[in-house]
Amino acid sequence: MQPLNKNIHAVILAGGTGTRFWPLSRERSPKQMLKIFGEDTMIRQTIKRICGLVSEQNISIVTNERLAFDLNLHLEGIKRRKDDFKIIAESIGRNTAPAIGLAAVYLKKNNPDSIMVVLSSDHSIGNEKAFIDVLKKAIKSAEKGNLVTLGVKPVRPETGYGYIKAGVRNQKSGIRKVEKFTEKPDIKTAQRYLESGNYFWNSGIFVWKVSAILGEIKKYMPLLYSGLLKIEKALATKNERKIIEEVYSELESQSIDYGVLEKSNKVMVAPADIGWCDVGSWTALDDVLPHDDNGNIIKGNVVDIASKDSIIFSSDRLVATIGLKNMVIVDTPDATLVCEKHRAQDVKKIVDELKRRGKEEHLIHKTVERPWGAYTVLECGDRYKIKRLAIKPGGRLSMQLHRHRSEHWVVVSGTARVTKDTEVYDVHPNESTYIPMSTKHRLENIGKVLLQIIEVQNGEYLGEDDIERIDDDYNR
Amino acid sequence: MQPLNKNIHAVILAGGTGTRFWPLSRERSPKQMLKIFGEDTMIRQTIKRICGLVSEQNISIVTNERLAFDLNLHLEGIKRRKDDFKIIAESIGRNTAPAIGLAAVYLKKNNPDSIMVVLSSDHSIGNEKAFIDVLKKAIKSAEKGNLVTLGVKPVRPETGYGYIKAGVRNQKSGIRKVEKFTEKPDIKTAQRYLESGNYFWNSGIFVWKVSAILGEIKKYMPLLYSGLLKIEKALATKNERKIIEEVYSELESQSIDYGVLEKSNKVMVAPADIGWCDVGSWTALDDVLPHDDNGNIIKGNVVDIASKDSIIFSSDRLVATIGLKNMVIVDTPDATLVCEKHRAQDVKKIVDELKRRGKEEHLIHKTVERPWGAYTVLECGDRYKIKRLAIKPGGRLSMQLHRHRSEHWVVVSGTARVTKDTEVYDVHPNESTYIPMSTKHRLENIGKVLLQIIEVQNGEYLGEDDIERIDDDYNR
Numbered sequence: 001m002q003p004l005n006k007n008i009h010a011v012i013l014a015g016g017t018g019t020r021f022w023p024l025s026r027e028r029s030p031k032q033m034l035k036i037f038g039e040d041t042m043i044r045q046t047i048k049r050i051c052g053l054v055s056e057q058n059i060s061i062v063t064n065e066r067l068a069f070d071l072n073l074h075l076e077g078i079k080r081r082k083d084d085f086k087i088i089a090e091s092i093g094r095n096t097a098p099a100i101g102l103a104a105v106y107l108k109k110n111n112p113d114s115i116m117v118v119l120s121s122d123h124s125i126g127n128e129k130a131f132i133d134v135l136k137k138a139i140k141s142a143e144k145g146n147l148v149t150l151g152v153k154p155v156r157p158e159t160g161y162g163y164i165k166a167g168v169r170n171q172k173s174g175i176r177k178v179e180k181f182t183e184k185p186d187i188k189t190a191q192r193y194l195e196s197g198n199y200f201w202n203s204g205i206f207v208w209k210v211s212a213i214l215g216e217i218k219k220y221m222p223l224l225y226s227g228l229l230k231i232e233k234a235l236a237t238k239n240e241r242k243i244i245e246e247v248y249s250e251l252e253s254q255s256i257d258y259g260v261l262e263k264s265n266k267v268m269v270a271p272a273d274i275g276w277c278d279v280g281s282w283t284a285l286d287d288v289l290p291h292d293d294n295g296n297i298i299k300g301n302v303v304d305i306a307s308k309d310s311i312i313f314s315s316d317r318l319v320a321t322i323g324l325k326n327m328v329i330v331d332t333p334d335a336t337l338v339c340e341k342h343r344a345q346d347v348k349k350i351v352d353e354l355k356r357r358g359k360e361e362h363l364i365h366k367t368v369e370r371p372w373g374a375y376t377v378l379e380c381g382d383r384y385k386i387k388r389l390a391i392k393p394g395g396r397l398s399m400q401l402h403r404h405r406s407e408h409w410v411v412v413s414g415t416a417r418v419t420k421d422t423e424v425y426d427v428h429p430n431e432s433t434y435i436p437m438s439t440k441h442r443l444e445n446i447g448k449v450l451l452q453i454i455e456v457q458n459g460e461y462l463g464e465d466d467i468e469r470i471d472d473d474y475n476r
Numbered sequence: 477m478q479p480l481n482k483n484i485h486a487v488i489l490a491g492g493t494g495t496r497f498w499p500l501s502r503e504r505s506p507k508q509m510l511k512i513f514g515e516d517t518m519i520r521q522t523i524k525r526i527c528g529l530v531s532e533q534n535i536s537i538v539t540n541e542r543l544a545f546d547l548n549l550h551l552e553g554i555k556r557r558k559d560d561f562k563i564i565a566e567s568i569g570r571n572t573a574p575a576i577g578l579a580a581v582y583l584k585k586n587n588p589d590s591i592m593v594v595l596s597s598d599h600s601i602g603n604e605k606a607f608i609d610v611l612k613k614a615i616k617s618a619e620k621g622n623l624v625t626l627g628v629k630p631v632r633p634e635t636g637y638g639y640i641k642a643g644v645r646n647q648k649s650g651i652r653k654v655e656k657f658t659e660k661p662d663i664k665t666a667q668r669y670l671e672s673g674n675y676f677w678n679s680g681i682f683v684w685k686v687s688a689i690l691g692e693i694k695k696y697m698p699l700l701y702s703g704l705l706k707i708e709k710a711l712a713t714k715n716e717r718k719i720i721e722e723v724y725s726e727l728e729s730q731s732i733d734y735g736v737l738e739k740s741n742k743v744m745v746a747p748a749d750i751g752w753c754d755v756g757s758w759t760a761l762d763d764v765l766p767h768d769d770n771g772n773i774i775k776g777n778v779v780d781i782a783s784k785d786s787i788i789f790s791s792d793r794l795v796a797t798i799g800l801k802n803m804v805i806v807d808t809p810d811a812t813l814v815c816e817k818h819r820a821q822d823v824k825k826i827v828d829e830l831k832r833r834g835k836e837e838h839l840i841h842k843t844v845e846r847p848w849g850a851y852t853v854l855e856c857g858d859r860y861k862i863k864r865l866a867i868k869p870g871g872r873l874s875m876q877l878h879r880h881r882s883e884h885w886v887v888v889s890g891t892a893r894v895t896k897d898t899e900v901y902d903v904h905p906n907e908s909t910y911i912p913m914s915t916k917h918r919l920e921n922i923g924k925v926l927l928q929i930i931e932v933q934n935g936e937y938l939g940e941d942d943i944e945r946i947d948d949d950y951n952r
Contacts, residue, residue, distance in 0.1 A: 410932040
């Protein structure tokens with residue numbers, strides 16, 4: 001195998017907000033962190049896919065501050081070295097131009113000759129070999145100073161995507177000059193594009209030298225560029241986070257396509273027949289998952305009679321369906337979606353409505369991942385709350401105390417090491433212990449199997465924010 | 477007010493199996509015990525409705541042995557005297573002819589001059605005054621030895637009901653001779669019936685003298701009659717239950733309509749304009765509940781966008797619906813139904829399939845009523861189970877022990893009096909106690925407010941049948 005080119009870096013954009021795959025996605029568990037397709041989550045699949053071309057230490061992930069901690073935790077399991085997968089955190093999301101610019105100044109600092117491969121964290125790629133092959137061609141073109149975008153050959157007159165019109169073709173590489181970018185077309189125009197053979201879907205996958213993209217940002221987005229210069233100076237200083245926040249607070253939301261690519265004359269398109277799908281809504285599953293004989297995609301605890309062309313996902317509870325046609329049903333422990341397929345884009349409106357009503361179902365799942373494992377809320381009542389805590393072997397919660405609640409712990413599997421004030425003792429399955437209010441305590445799995453604890457909280461206020469951390473392995 | 481006629485008895489048939497309103501109905505919580513319409517359950521509404529005509533002590537309810545205990549419990553709250561609402565238990569359901577015959581021999585024993593008003597426990601009656609008025613007329617006719625059935629004036633060409641063709645009309649009472657009963661018609665025939673004005677829906681509400689119906693059973697169903705004679709002899713002896721079981725094991729399923737009414741020449745129909753609906757499936761709700769501007773019936777925690785003509789019920793979890801048309805969605809804590817309206821009859825098939833798979837979701841809800849209150853299963857895991865127990869003031873569980881599980885109890889509201897072997901002690905909110913395996917124990921609410929306990933069970937076997945009852949207030 002060829003050694004990996006040290007100059008090549010992957011930048012994965014992972015700031016998605018988790019609205020379009022609600023209720024499976026949540027603000028704190030967006031699409032890129034879901035296992036909708038196959039074995040692993042989309043962002044982990046994205047990383048694995050690019051590892052043949054880029055070393056793990058050359059992979060950066062751009063996300064927002066809110067998600068950064070959870071995302072880092074999410075990638076723990078596939079890290080081989082401590083410095084694999086750098087997380088670059090934006091203070092707020094401002095679309096792709098600032099995200100790419102920010103990543104570029106980070107890369108430039110370490111290696112001004114870097115070539116950036118910009119990827120989305122939540123796209124599906126059916127043909128991974130073809131994907132790597134086309135990226136290699138794109139890299140060659142990028143080395144000459146071009147901005148290269150991967151163009152996907154249309155297979156239907158899709159009106160939901162932007163298109164790229166391709167011009168002159170390099171005979172050897174097949175890469176073509178871009179004549180123009182076009183907005184989402186109407187169905188007649190899309191049909192014409194499809195038939196012409198010179199139009200490609202804009203995949204959002206880009207390859208360019210850091211110096212080239214920064215040069216074009218300077219030319220076409222001078223305000224962004226001057227902000228990036230400020231950030232560049234602050235990198236690795238104690239002001240870094242503060243300056244990023246200051247700069248971002250003044251930036252406008254802008255896509256790299258609109259801000260740079262539509263204006264630059266250095267843009268090339270690499271035709272890519274890679275089984276690409278951006279999985280933009282529940283109905284996109286029809287493009288990427290297999291169907292049963294009735295055209296359904298059915299997963300989980302489902303009993304169906306005579307449904308057709310429907311997507312039915314259940315997590316654990318029983319979902320019974322009869323005679324559906326072109327429907328999407330998604331069941332989770334705290335929320336169920338029932339939607340006509342052609343209205344799948346409106347899921348976003350449901351999420352907006354939940355925010356407006358101040359509900360939590362748009363934000364988090366009943367089960368919340370933590371660095372030490374996970375907890376699941378089983379029931380909230382008047383002055384009590386019941387949780388199941390699952391603590392991985394070696395996992396340790398922070399030393400903490402609560403001002404408004406006491407906690408009863410019953411161990412149902414594994415062995416818990418409990419610190420209560422100055423005492424340290426072990427609690428085994430079918431044993432329990434009690435932590436009074438305002439008492440310092442800590443919980444640790446010192447064993448080899450999962451520690452599971454049923455926690456019954458009593459108190460006048462039971463919010464997650466009633467926690468004073470005295471010491472924490474995870475620096476929270 | 478007129479004193480109630482002591483000879484008049486109501487017999488309420490309540491053997492329904494809870495399939496057609498699944499998942500809200502379950503085998504152990506059938507339709508008659510649900511509050512689908514308004515304030516109270518259907519059987520309690522049935523009882524209240526008839527109380528203007530019949531004294532509580534003259535009301536009998538025929539059900540099967542499996543349901544008898546729960547039904548009795550269910551009616552506790554509306555009893556004024558200990559002997560209100562006699563429960564007559566069949567060993568197994570054998571359709572209406574045996575149920576009515578059995579009730580008749582019970583009534584005959586106490587009062588051979590009894591007049592039976594036979595009611596269903598799960599019908600909706602919109603106009604209660606008209607209902608009582610027509611029953612009074614029917615009673616007058618029954619006193620002359622007639623078998624009177626209430627006939628509902630059709631308002632649409634319904635193909636799901638049986639029809640009665642009416643003949644000669646009594647000028648004073650409006651009651652008419654029955655010419656014939658007909659099976660469920662096709663749509664063309666139903667249209668003709670509707671237009672003729674001489675056809676009525678067979679409501680399943682009957683009035684007759686005990687002696688009259690037994691006489692006709694003797695004539696047209698001699699096998700049933702000889703079985704009833706055996707039961708009659710055994711009534712109030714120690715053999716009563718055994719003989720009922722023996723007789724029922726040899727009876728065929730038969731409706732009173734087919735077995736007697738279609739053959740007898742004593743049958744009269746009392747035209748009844750009483751807002752009757754048999755509420756035979758989810759779609760029947762469209763006849764009895766109010767709709768919003770889009771033709772929907774929506775109850776519970778629902779966020780909807782642009783649905784039309786749909787029935788959407790949620791208990792507690794969030795249900796989000798988009799763009800539905802003519803759908804039925806029913807969400808419960810452990811199961812969700814999503815069904816096209818015109819397939820609502822197929823809900824029965826789902827229940828059959830669940831039985832076949834050995835699932836529990838057709839049988840019971842997560843919350844199970846008990847004489848002392850209720851329990852809710854919050855989670856079942858490997859070797860552990862979590863329940864919330866809610867014990868009414870004055871409620872006391874049996875003295876019991878378990879061979880395969882120990883129990884941790886955390887009190888979250890109220891005060892628990894706990895008996896553990898020979899110890900008796902009180903446990904208050906935010907306190908806990910532990911019951912080891914094979915230890916006699918009892919739980920009692922000695923306070924004035926609801927006692928709520930979180931129970932964490934540990935053990936190798938956690939079935940409800942691991943219980944040895946040493947003493948029980950409720951004779952279980």
